[in-house]
Amino acid sequence: MRYLMFVATDPENAPDSTGEGTLAIEEWVAKNDAAGTRIMGNRLRPAEDATTVRRRDGKVLVTDGPFAESREWIAGFDILECADLDEAIAIAAEHPMAAAGRLELRPFWPLEF
């Protein structure tokens, strides 16, 4: 199964103070690239560099900023290829942002043509 993992900040909760259980980002990427569990991923520029696009009344509307105003921001993403949710959870739990922020796992919903 494929999952999109959003890497986000967590303004409501303090980071984990133990410093246990997570890997440095380079290690995490290297480990999961080698295992074939990370298809791709990257950091994302902050919300002030975001652009929102929509089409209304036949016109393309372009606005500055993200479509959802919130205190948290999505700092990056990874596409994971896992046997099941538990494998994805185990991988996410080792990501440094699991301790510093939070991660959201969204399963792909493949289109069938």
Add this chain to the structure above:
Amino acid sequence: MPDVHAALADVVARERLRVVASLIRVFGDWDLADDMFAEATERALRRWPVDGIPANPGAWLTTTARRRAIDVVRRRAVESGKLAEVAMQESRETGELPAITDDRLRLMFTCCHPALPLDARVALTLKVVAGLPTAAVGRAFLVSEQTISKRLQRAKQKIANAGIPYRVPTEEMLPERLDGVLTVVYLIFTEGWAGAADGALADEAIRLGRVLLELLPSSDEARALLALMLLQHARRDARTVDGSLVTLEDQDRSRWDTDAIGEALALLRAPARERGSYRIQAEIAAVHANAPHADHTDWPAIVAGYDELYRIQPSPVVALNRAVAIGMADGPHAGLAVLDELASDPRLSGYHPLHAVRGELLARAGQPADGAIELARAAELAATEQERTQIRRRLASLQSADSE
């Protein structure tokens, strides 16, 4: 001809979980598993009176349900033109079944997966593991059959869509996930998710606790949870008189279920490698169970228990129970001193037992008027009529004693 209905009811009670769990593993379809098990039992009602009750009725149900499931899957595959899936199902089907007990355990872990909302975990466990009819699950949640049926369907969809696995968690995840399963079982026991708490589901929870311990015999916490539930349940007949609540102190201990207590104490005799919260709570309950009369309670042992419990579970409710125990062991003033430290905890604001305990301790400290004020406040805050009645009765006895 032996009674087919009785034989079938008996085998369903013993084997349903095993059969349904193995069908889910083989076919990966929860609704199909349920439907085919129901069909197999209906078939048994038709066949057994004619053919006689099979030598191994559980195996008969399994085989019948699996054959029917294969037919359904094949027909579906042919209809959708996906013959490759038939081949896949057949290869799965011919594979030898590994330890069948694993299927029951798999099912419990999947139903209690933390990626599901808590109420869905409870509902799935009641419906799929305990085998309650959907309407009964709805009643447990105080919602209609239609509402609970939607919630169950939604949970099954998430299991499929999010890739929630059907297996026992890896060793790394096991302790945490087992905690989750135990929490669900204990919530079913206390009905702590619905606020109903009329004890209707306690028997189900104890049954689940037994299955869990049978499947994980080396789990200290599964053993302790079963002991805890048995000890609490042993007091069920003494807990109410004519519909009103009776405090532990005033209960007629001859009405406690000595068989359940004996079973629980035997479970606790096995030494625990790990002392978790259920173990400590069970040991505290065992101290009460061992006291033939409330006056004989070993309160210092209970204080020690709550000290230990508070270290691993520093919740205000544990702290409050600890204060009660200190009040009993070292006198009301000592208890009140501990309560004073607690009173500012915002998590206890509006929590009626805080005021009830305070009122009780003040009364025993020779300040019945102050105690009455606290009890009146507790009665205002209590959520159920049963609790209000109990507090008001105590309040009345305090006021009549005061006026003498």
